[in-house]
Amino acid sequence: MNHGIILRVLAVGVCVAIGHTLQCYKCDIGFGDMCLTSEITCPSGEVCYSGNGKAVGLLDIKMKGCLATAKCNMTHDVNFPSSSNTTVYTMTKTCCDTNLCNSAPSLSSLSRMTPLAIATFTTVLMVKVLV
Template sequence: MNRTLVGVFALVACFTAVHALQCYECDFGVFGLCSTSKINCTTGQSCYNSTGSPSAVTGLKITAKGCRNNTLCASTNITTNSFLFNINYTISYACCSGELCNGGTTLAFSMLTAIVMATVWFGLL
């Protein structure tokens, strides 16, 4: 009887144990430099990589990584307006569903460094 209860409990535990998808996250990267950390996605999310190009600056690539709702993964090319510099960007998204599938880097720099780099690039200093 005890063996049966333990077996049933183990079976139920296997079905209720949920493993969150782990992805790399980078909120803002420029020139291919992006400080990443690992995050756990919630149910209904996949990992993503995005690359953006501002319409006003030729050759500048902005990157981001993280978790994205699966329903948004169908949208691969989006044009959006930046709240920071009021510049239009074309952003491409690529989603994937494997553990840490959106790649990562070990480069470490602060968000302040990224903002200063972007400000210098746009000539606002």
């Protein structure tokens, strides 16, 4: 067998492996079960994460995106202002390393939230019109 062909195939394989990037869902912030997502490509050395937390100790919040592996599976308090001891929310970020593994919410979750969102929007609009 020709060693030149084997070396070329190996070189192509290494280039593909080095250039491999991970696709993840991204959601900057979501509340309850609602987290509107888009797909992103992570930079090299990052994996997908799903973050779950509590804002002001009672409101469920969610985040999704890419994260450096060293920051995975940790819980962080986010303070405001950042130099204070006032915790705005606590977030635990759990990581995974396959394409789109930090799954987006199912359509059934979104379809349950749609009537609530429409009702809220309509109420706000009616209050503005009547006042």
